[in-house]
Amino acid sequence: MLHCLAVLSSPNTLSCPKLHETSNGTTVWTSYDKSSPLYNFNSQSELKQVQALLIKTGTPLSVLPLSRVASVCAFSSSFPHAQKIFHCVNKPEVTVWNGCLRSFAESSSPFDAILLFCQLRKYDVLPDSFTCSYVLKACVQLLDLLHGRNVHAYMEKLGFQSNLFLQNMIVHLYASCGKRGDAKLLFDKMHQRDVVTWNIMITQFAKRGDINAASQLFKQMPERSVRSWTAMVAGFVQCGKPKEAIELFMEMEGAGLRANQVTVVAVLAACADIGALDLGRRIHEYSNRSGYQRNVRICNTLIDMYIKCGCLEAARVVFENMDERTIVSWSAMIQGLAMHGQAMEALELFSKMVQTGTKPNGVTFIGLLHACSHMGLVEKGREFFMSMSRDYGIAPRIEHYGCMIDLLSRAGLLEEARQFIKNMPLRPNAVVWGALLGGCRVHNNIELAEEAIVHLNELDPHNDGYYVVLSNIYANAKKWENAAKVRKLMRDQGVKKTPGQSSITVAGLVHEFVACDESHPQVKEIYASWENLLQQLRLKGYVPNTSVVLLDIEEAEKEKILYHHSEKLALVFGIINTPPGETIRIMKNLRVCEDCHAAFKLISDVVNREIVVRDRNRFHCFKNGTCSCKDYW
């Protein structure tokens, strides 16, 4: 405002459009400088001053940026005044308002578009189909079905009911507001549909968890674009079906279609979920060849993919090479370092992030607390927990409390963890009690474990993991009757123990193993190889830790079960089938067993290999006889 006035008081310095006489005698206006303060009025009074100046200098009002005039006057008493300006510059006023509606619809407060639309009707500005499209866009942004329905009705009154663009938007509105039935009804009634109509339906059905309906539509549609395939691939990922996502992507490639940037993100997310490093690397190369290196979302997804595939270094390279990073990039990297047990690096990265002026969000703190809890940095964790609300105004959510309980109970501060739960302002959920239970296993606290299971039995009665941990605690204390009781409780409630399953990819093929697996074609070779390896381990001092076997059976039987754990089978298979020295990567659906953990450390030394195990919640990187988790897990 002050700036503007200063300029107005010295008209000579204005970069105002000038009237020039050309050689053939006609007059033209030179184009104006948009950065001039003259065109950056932000209020009615500034606009009036600008107008007064234009009139004084004989400059036509048409030099005014009309959409700006519209947005300044949109909700004020100058509304009719703005219309006058539009009239005198001989522009159809609705197009000017449309421009304004559009920028409101795409702004951070799309409701302004709806308000402006109401103003227009009050002042008898006749909307056209574009007007409707921008208001509908705002309604979709806000999931505002109420106003959307009004616009829908009004549209029909204006005779736009057969406009395909608008019909598509209406279908989108209903579907995204959770009215899938209505959307489908409208969709079925449409006389003509284009590929966008189908894509909207597929995307919305998949987003709302109805992947089967989406899949049906995908099969039915007359022609599919890359966006249709992408919608399905992304849909599978969102529904927790990464394998199906990857299968479909392969089919898409087979059909000769090229993945776009969104497809790349979706496929990479699927690779991260199932740990498909080979495909992930291939997509990375494809992405680079396609010139997507500077796409921040792709880079973020690449970081996540490499982290979840156990390649922390590759993730770091992507991160380092980004010329622009968002909070997601930093948070993903911090979380990755946490998952790999590199707590100090995670904290250092956080400091660096703060130094560059990037503000952390709630997710960043989950990564930081996660890092502290995986390395037992209790004091640091407490500090972060305090700091997030005090220094950054981020209220801790249930996830943050979960991290804190995990941090305290893992570190053996079980009573403090219990008090933390008692005093927390949010209702503790299963994860919170589960974290306490996990600590009880590490520190063999039966009493607190029993307290936790009472809550867990109520909050998440069908999750087998909690009962297994409790019976583990009993078995560890040789309380076999209690362990049996837990198993009976599981039976009575119809809860089955999820079988441990490990997988390894060799030459592009995924090999899956369960405990005592006899189904693999190389089973004899694997078992023989294990016996051989076992001899070498014994020489290194390996003693089987049979306490992890929950059954009350003979020691020899326990050892046999122990030796045929799924992760051991996968590892031996990997050693046999990959060249010496190559890193072996194994994924397990549950937490790695304690005995396997001890064995893997020794094996990494005996066979001189790096072994990376992706566990249910973190990575263990075995190398030269030690693990990256430093045995704190």
Add this chain to the structure above:
DNA sequence: ATAGGGTTAG
């Protein structure tokens, strides 16, 4: 003018 993408505790 209309459809789409990333990080989250155990």
